[in-house]
Each structure stands twice: as structure tokens, then as C-alpha cells.
Amino acid sequence: MACYKIALNFEDGVTRFIDCKAGEKVLDAAFRNRINLPMDCSDGVCGTCKCRAESGAYDLGSDYIEDALSEDEAGEGLVLTCQMVPSSDCVLSVPTTSFACKTGQQSFAATVAGITPHNDAAIVLELDVDAAAQAPVFLPGQYVNIDVPGSGLTRSYSFSSAPGERRIGFLIKKIPGGVMSSWLARARTGDRLDITGPLGSFYLRNDERPLLMLAGGTGLAPFLSMLEVLARAGSQQKVHLIYGVTRDLDLVLVEELERYATRLPNFSFATVVADRASSHPRKGWVTEHMPADMPADGDFDVYLCGPPPMVDAVRRHFDETGVRPANFHYEKFTPNAVLKESA
Structure with missing residues (x-):
């Protein structure tokens, strides 16, 4: 049975991914994944579950009223998640916070696989995601927060690698005396890092034009x-x-x-x-x-x-x-x- 990956981008920058079965409505899939998307009626009447589809193919059917979703709104990419049935992977912008939907940031651990300096300008950091964790799924362009060991601080870096890989990469500016740069100078292969994400609204949309x-x-x-x-x-x-x-x-x-x-x-x-x-x-x-x-x-x-x-x-x-x-x-x-x- 087909299963589609749906990215839910919340107003606070958090992104959560859910699997939506063929013929399943996004709202039902979210609830099945314990994410409470906004809704009142779930019948296409109130419009409370309205989101914006940034990409992907889907069917809205006809079981909703004009007051809930007008023809113009549908033409602009707005959808009712209680009616939306995906036919491909999709990205949705949810007009509320992840906290309001009783979800939050995802976390995972990884270990240092490689540290490659490039002149005095930058460092390429490669990490292997722990075997017990799922390979991180994100939208190309998004970032994560990485806890810098022993500092109590985090630093934010965009992925330079593709989604779904167990080895992930980052291009990090080398800053003399910087918290992450200083840690990387003494880090060793196998050192553990705790990571939170994905996050951010900067990501690749459909390549429909140059x-x-x-x-x-x-x-x-x-x-x-x-x-x-x-x-x-x-x-x-x-x-x-x-x-x-x-x-x-x-x-x-x-x-x-x-x-x-x-x-x-x-x-x-x-x-x-x-x-x-x-x-x-x-x-x-x-x-x-x-x-x-x-x-x-x-x-x-x-x-x-x-x-x-x-x-x-x-x-x-x-x-x-x-x-x-x-x-x-x-x-x-x-x-x-x-x-x-x-x-």
C-alpha cells in the first residue's frame, strides 16, 4: 500500500514528518501520529483545520462548504486537512505552533565520523546517526541545533547532506575562540553529539521554474x-x-x-x-x-x-x-x- 511523507511546518519553526496512508486524510494521519492539528468539526464545515499546501499533489474532494474553503482559497493552495487526501509527498504550513498541537522538536544523537578543516575558513563535520535512531528526515535547506558538549550551549547549522542519510554533514565557519570551533579542535572520532531538529522555513520547494x-x-x-x-x-x-x-x-x-x-x-x-x-x-x-x-x-x-x-x-x-x-x-x-x- 502506498504511503506518503507529509511535512508539517509549524509557526515556531518546528517541522514534523508523518506518514499518510493511501486514501487517508491528513488530519486522521496526524492524529494517528499523535499530533493534534487544529480542528473543530472534521467535516469540512468550520474551516478550523485550514493550512497551506506548499508542495505536493492531493485531492480535496467535494464534501466541504464554501464558507470553510472558498474556490479562490483552494486555488491559492489552501487546504482543509480534514478533507485533504494526498497522492504524493506533501509539505504543509500549519498556522499555529507545535506546542499548540501537542508536539515538539525531535531529538536524536550522532557520533563524530570525520572533521575536515578547509584553510582557516571552515570545517566540514560529518556525523553518523546512532543505530537506534531513525535516519533524520528533513527538507533540503533546513537546519538543526547541536549541543556543544560541556558548554551548556547550542549552535545551529544547516544540513549540507541529503535527507534520509545515516551519515549527515555540516559546513561550519571556523571562528577563533568560538564555542563549536574550539570543541571541534579537540574532538575525536566517536564523540557523541545531541541534536534537535529539523527546523526552519528555508527549504527547497518544487522546481517549477528556473x-x-x-x-x-x-x-x-x-x-x-x-x-x-x-x-x-x-x-x-x-x-x-x-x-x-x-x-x-x-x-x-x-x-x-x-x-x-x-x-x-x-x-x-x-x-x-x-x-x-x-x-x-x-x-x-x-x-x-x-x-x-x-x-x-x-x-x-x-x-x-x-x-x-x-x-x-x-x-x-x-x-x-x-x-x-x-x-x-x-x-x-x-x-x-x-x-x-x-x-
Whole structure:
């Protein structure tokens, strides 16, 4: 019997995944998984269970009234979970908190499998999920909170690996004296880490139109996860990534992008170094190196992950040029806290 994976994204950033059987309504599947989605009637009359379908295929049937869900609302992707029967994996935005639905963040443990420094700029951390835990399921682009042993503190990092793998990866900015950087300097293979997540509203949606990806520094991490998912799906969509850094030494994992250029037929990328004294062929800001063939009518989606000044500069660029992307998803981060603002 077919079974579909439904991602429930709550207002507080928590994401929970449930399995929905063929012919089963999402509300029933949520209750079966002990998640109390909002509802009053469960008959398509009150509209209390209204959510937004971000992606996926489904049937709403006809057993609901106009007052509960209008034709215009349905056309905009709003659904009644008491009537929604998925026919594929789906992503739903739930207009309330995980706490209100009597659920919360998921936690799991992992052990260090590898620590690879890249110049003085970044560290690739690979972890093996404990055998007793399920391989983490997340949306490509999302992040987790990792407890830093002995510090009582957590740090947030986006997955650089694909969902569902037992070995997971992260690209971490190396910060002299930083809590995580200091721990990684003395960590050993087999050391245990406690992790909470997935979290965040920055993730890859359906690739229905050309994609422009803009990465700043270690903001490259979520795009590596997205590109892996696109490659495995055999995506034919046009994708261009601009990877901007401050110094030459900050350019890491470029060989990974080169590999994706061979696996994804319509993927291209450009690297940009802000340091004007660099010998790199492209210097300056990412906004100075936007693709010349970007559709003027805005028929493309933008994904942006970088420090706040970069995010603000890109938003100003689109405002000043009058270009309005069909969708603009962004994530701001600071060196010590990833995903403090998403849209």
C-alpha cells in the first residue's frame, strides 16, 4: 500500500514528518501520529483545520462548504486537512505552533565520523546517526541545533547532506575562540553529539521554474543539500548558483559544485570574492554578477542564504532594478546563530 511523507511546518519553526496512508486524510494521519492539528468539526464545515499546501499533489474532494474553503482559497493552495487526501509527498504550513498541537522538536544523537578543516575558513563535520535512531528526515535547506558538549550551549547549522542519510554533514565557519570551533579542535572520532531538529522555513520547494541560488560563505551548506536532492531527482530545471565570499581562502568545496555541474545538465555556478585585491576573475559583491539572462518578467525563484548585509543588499538590488522574482526565499545568519530570520 502506498504511503506518503507529509511535512508539517509549524509557526515556531518546528517541522514534523508523518506518514499518510493511501486514501487517508491528513488530519486522521496526524492524529494517528499523535499530533493534534487544529480542528473543530472534521467535516469540512468550520474551516478550523485550514493550512497551506506548499508542495505536493492531493485531492480535496467535494464534501466541504464554501464558507470553510472558498474556490479562490483552494486555488491559492489552501487546504482543509480534514478533507485533504494526498497522492504524493506533501509539505504543509500549519498556522499555529507545535506546542499548540501537542508536539515538539525531535531529538536524536550522532557520533563524530570525520572533521575536515578547509584553510582557516571552515570545517566540514560529518556525523553518523546512532543505530537506534531513525535516519533524520528533513527538507533540503533546513537546519538543526547541536549541543556543544560541556558548554551548556547550542549552535545551529544547516544540513549540507541529503535527507534520509545515516551519515549527515555540516559546513561550519571556523571562528577563533568560538564555542563549536574550539570543541571541534579537540574532538575525536566517536564523540557523541545531541541534536534537535529539523527546523526552519528555508527549504527547497518544487522546481517549477528556473532557480537562482545565492550563497554567502558557509551559507553554501543548504544549497549542497538542495543540489543533491535535485540531482537524485533528475531535475531538468535551469539552476544557477552564485557563491560569494570575502577572501580567496573562504572559497571551499568548489569541487563539490563542479561535480554537480556534471550531474545536473542545466546547473551552472560562479564564484565571487569581495576582496578587491584578490586575483580572482570575479571580484565584488554577488549583486554585481547576476546572470545576464535572468528573466525580466520575474519568472524565476530565488533562494538566498548569507549574512544579513548580503541579504539586505540583494533585496535592495531587486527593488532598485524593478525585478520581482516569482518567489524569494531567504535565510539570514550570523557566525554564532544560523537561521535567525527566514522568509
